[in-house]
Amino acid sequence: MxxxxxxxxxxxxxxxxxxxxxxxxxxxxxxxxxxxxxxxxxxxxxxxxxxxxxxxxxxxxxxxxxxxxxxxPDAIETEPTLPNEIGMHRVAFAVDDIDEALAIAAKHGCHPLRGVADYEGVYKLTYVRGPSGIIVMFAEDLRRRGASAES
Structure with a gap:
């Protein structure tokens, strides 16, 4: 199948x-x-x-x-999902520029849960609380930025 x-x-x-x-x-x-x-x-x-x-x-x-x-039927309001809850809790996007993605999110009143993390100089990552409490992850592959700068 x-x-x-x-x-x-x-x-x-x-x-x-x-x-x-x-x-x-x-x-x-x-x-x-x-x-x-x-x-x-x-x-x-x-x-x-x-x-x-x-x-x-x-x-x-x-x-x-x-x-x-x-x-x-009427939608049921729930508490926003936390990153460690069982079940589906986020949508992840690879982005070329995490700062640009965060600026766009901020225009909608959506901000990181804590900040932007650097994973061993390879990725910048963050979770944003989006509309209706949706957790949206942005991930920028820093290796791609270096490769495009060398071109």
Whole structure:
């Protein structure tokens, strides 16, 4: 059986604000819709499922995120996920310039949980608390910066 990762789904409080955050980082909206009906009830496992959705894609075309804002049933607010909680808790992006990514995130009121770490001079890494409490990791490969400077 062939298998590939298609997308990561994230429920959000405000679809438009979350789309703005991710598109400012360089993702593209490839589709938007409002979905409901028996097929969505069955697929998602929620009776009366009704949601606004958007599919976003990374510039390289390999990564996609599906965002959904529930109309019904009501979204359930939870405490923001902590990095050490069991289960899915972050979306990670390789970025060419971590400082630029952080400046874009800051325009949306999103800031690092602690700061930017340097992993043995190879990577700069940080976790940012994004829209709806999503943890977003930025990773800059410092070896790429050196290689492009030598070109």
């Amino acid at each position: 062939a298998i590939r990762l298609d997308n990561v789904g994230i429920a959000v409080r405000d679809l438009d604000a979350t789309i703005a955050f991710f598109t400012d980082l360089g993702l593209t909206v490839v589709g938007r819709d409002t979905v409901s009906g028996e097929w969505t009830d069955t697929a998602v496992g929620l009776d009366g499922n009704h949601a606004k959705i958007a599919m976003l894609q990374t510039p390289d075309g390999h990564g996609r995120i599906e965002l959904f804002e529930y109309i019904h």
